[in-house]
Amino acid sequence: MKQSQNASIGIRRGPARLRKIASWLVFSGVIFLVAGLLNAALRLPLWAAPQSFGEINLTEVAPRIITPNGDLQNDVAYFRFDGSLAGLPIDTSVLDVNGAKIASLKLDSSETNLLWDGKDESGRALPSGIYIYQISIGNHRATGTLAIAR
Ligand SMILES: [Ca+2]
Numbered sequence: 001m002k003q004s005q006n007a008s009i010g011i012r013r014g015p016a017r018l019r020k021i022a023s024w025l026v027f028s029g030v031i032f033l034v035a036g037l038l039n040a041a042l043r044l045p046l047w048a049a050p051q052s053f054g055e056i057n058l059t060e061v062a063p064r065i066i067t068p069n070g071d072l073q074n075d076v077a078y079f080r081f082d083g084s085l086a087g088l089p090i091d092t093s094v095l096d097v098n099g100a101k102i103a104s105l106k107l108d109s110s111e112t113n114l115l116w117d118g119k120d121e122s123g124r125a126l127p128s129g130i131y132i133y134q135i136s137i138g139n140h141r142a143t144g145t146l147a148i149a150r
Contacts (some may be wrong), residue, residue, distance in 0.1 A: 009052065053140040056083045061133075066119035066145045068125065077146050079105060079114040086111045088137050094146075095132040102126065105133065118148045 029131045045053060060080040067074045078084035092105035094116060103121055105114040114135065120128055135142045 036081075050082065051142045053081075053135075053137040053142070056085070056088065056137065058135065058142055061144060061146075064145070065149055066118050067149050069105050069150065074135075076117075077115065077116045079133075081112050081114075084111050085114070085137075090114075091136040095134065097114075097130055097132070099132075102131075105135065106125045116146065 003107075028129035050059045058079060059082050060078070061078075062078060063074045064077070065074065066077050069075065090107075092114060093101045096102050096106065103116065103126070104117065105116050107113075108115050116133070120126055126148055128148050129147065131146050133144055133146055
C-alpha cells in the first residue's frame, strides 16, 4: 500500500521535475552560449590570429602557464613563429609585475621558436606569479602575459 502511494506521488511529481530539469538545461545552455561567444570575441584577435612582425608571424604562445619542475610537463613556454628567426633584429624581455626586466627569451635550436623556462638571467628559478613578455623585431612588438605555477 505504502509503495503504491509513493509510486503515484512519483508519477505526479514526474512532469514537474522534468520541467525543472529542462529549464535548468536551457538556462545552462544559454550561459554556455554566452560564455562561448565572449570567449571567442576576446580570444580571436589575441590568440587565434597570428601576430605579425612584418616578414614573420608569431603563431602561438603555449603554454601560458608553465610549471617548471623538471617533469617535462609544461616546463617551458614556447613562442612559435612561421619562419626562421636567424639573423633578425630580435629583442626580448621578461618583466616582473613591477616592470623590471628579469629575463630574456631564448632562441631554440630550430631557430623558429623562442622559449622561456621560468628562470632569470642568472639561471635562478623564479617564484610563482604573473610575468610579462615583450618581443620586438625591428619596429614590430608583441606583449603578453605568462604565469609560473609551482
Ligand atoms: Ca612541469
